[in-house]
Amino acid sequence: MGAACFPAPPAPHSTDDGRPIVKDRPRRPKSGPAAPVKAPVKAYVQKAPAAKASAPKKEPRPAPETPARPLMRREGDKPAERVPVILETAGSDQYRLIDSGAGEKLEQYGPYRIVRPEAQALWQRSLPDSVWDKADALFTGDTDEDGMGRWKFPKVLLGETWPMQLLGVDFHGRFTAFRHVGVFPEQLAHWSWMKEKVETAGRPLKVLNLFGYTGVASLVAASAGAEVTHVDASRKAIGWARENQTLGRMDKLPIRWICEDAMKFIQREERRGSKYDIILADPPKFGRGPNGEVWHLFDHLPLMLDICREILSPKAIGLVLTAYSIRASFYSIHELMRETMRGAGGTVESGELVIRESGPDGRNAGRALSTSLFSRWISA
Numbered sequence: 001m002g003a004a005c006f007p008a009p010p011a012p013h014s015t016d017d018g019r020p021i022v023k024d025r026p027r028r029p030k031s032g033p034a035a036p037v038k039a040p041v042k043a044y045v046q047k048a049p050a051a052k053a054s055a056p057k058k059e060p061r062p063a064p065e066t067p068a069r070p071l072m073r074r075e076g077d078k079p080a081e082r083v084p085v086i087l088e089t090a091g092s093d094q095y096r097l098i099d100s101g102a103g104e105k106l107e108q109y110g111p112y113r114i115v116r117p118e119a120q121a122l123w124q125r126s127l128p129d130s131v132w133d134k135a136d137a138l139f140t141g142d143t144d145e146d147g148m149g150r151w152k153f154p155k156v157l158l159g160e161t162w163p164m165q166l167l168g169v170d171f172h173g174r175f176t177a178f179r180h181v182g183v184f185p186e187q188l189a190h191w192s193w194m195k196e197k198v199e200t201a202g203r204p205l206k207v208l209n210l211f212g213y214t215g216v217a218s219l220v221a222a223s224a225g226a227e228v229t230h231v232d233a234s235r236k237a238i239g240w241a242r243e244n245q246t247l248g249r250m251d252k253l254p255i256r257w258i259c260e261d262a263m264k265f266i267q268r269e270e271r272r273g274s275k276y277d278i279i280l281a282d283p284p285k286f287g288r289g290p291n292g293e294v295w296h297l298f299d300h301l302p303l304m305l306d307i308c309r310e311i312l313s314p315k316a317i318g319l320v321l322t323a324y325s326i327r328a329s330f331y332s333i334h335e336l337m338r339e340t341m342r343g344a345g346g347t348v349e350s351g352e353l354v355i356r357e358s359g360p361d362g363r364n365a366g367r368a369l370s371t372s373l374f375s376r377w378i379s380a
């Protein structure tokens with residue numbers, strides 16, 4: 001029996017081909033946003049990280065504040081609505097949910113069977129212990145969504161990464177310290193939708209992937225023909241995304257990798273007058289930008305969507321929001337999305353992303369495991 005936690009790879013400053021990871025810089029605005037209204041909104045300000053009690057006596061340098069603009073008052077009819085919409089990810093040869101129950105899930109990721117905590121799995125396991133006991137990797141420890149823990153490898157000690165492919169894109173599955181494995185397979189429902197839109201648009205679409213993590217969505221969009229801007233606060237995650245790009249020999253695809261606080265980035269894009277045809281936003285409940293900027297979903301989501309609306313192009317295709325582990329109904333983000341998209345036409349559809357159990361061989365449809373809430377505005 002082996003057990004291991006993996007150290008983070010060194011933070012890359014430039015890519016294999018010498019291109020730097022983009023640190024996006026402010027530019028002079030091209031055009032200003034529409035007239036704001038005086039609506040209460042919690043200021044989105046850059047905060048300096050709190051000094052630790054035991055830290056050496058060095059005054060923390062206060063970070064400059066990024067003033068948030070007020071929310072717009074949106075006029076016009078709300079978009080049509082479709083609720084509830086349950087987007088289901090079924091099993092494939094590369095990924096499937098084999099079974100779940102008793103607070104855990106058993107999944108196949110490429111060659112490996114992996115057991116992880118799953119708070120939604122209140123029911124009993126369908127399959128016998130003899131199947132679960134054959135797992136290649138188990139995550140033990142904190143059962144919180146982002147809790148720390150460690151990986152155990154009951155058969156043989158495995159490496160940190162392994163090759164996988166979804167929607168024609170190569171990437172690394174990865175044992176991370178936060179029990180995640182480098183991809184959120186339920187996002188396949190959004191990614192297939194986006195791929196189809198990009199492939200059938202008849203023009204090169206501009207896609208913005210906010211909170212983009214290991215970049216699989218960015219690679220799917222770029223390989224379908226989009227020009228992609230990928231934003232994530234984690235230098236490590238951007239490094240993994242670049243590794244995925246290289247693994248799939250996609251280095252020439254037009255992707256800007258930007259290590260920045262998502263809110264700061266979109267505020268600047270708004271001031272610049274930049275526009276995107278599709279925006280994906282997959283924010284955590286709580287996160288930090290690279291300079292200690294604080295992201296709180298309940299405080300900052302309304303302004304984030306408001307700004308995203310402003311940077312949608314006149315012929316925009318969609319704005320897709322996913323929300324994990326929050327105490328809210330999909331109606332919360334659905335109604336927010338409809339208010340934000342007043343006057344834009346189209347439809348807002350909202351509900352849950354679920355993964356269907358499909359058994360050891362992928363042939364036996366079982367229970368639906370809920371993973372997250374989503375709301376998306378689609379132009380048609």
Ligand SMILES: C[S@@+](CC[C@H](N)C(=O)[O-])C[C@H]1O[C@@H](n2cnc3c(N)ncnc32)[C@H](O)[C@@H]1O
Pocket residue numbers: 182183184187210211212213214215216217231232233234237260261262263282283284286287288289293294295324
């Ligand atoms: C749930 S993951 C996104 C998963 C991704 N959409 C996917 O399916 O592959 C959340 C990501 O948000 C990033 N993040 C957290 N706070 C952030 C912030 N303030 N600005 C930008 N990215 C942030 C984290 O580094 C992490 O990669």
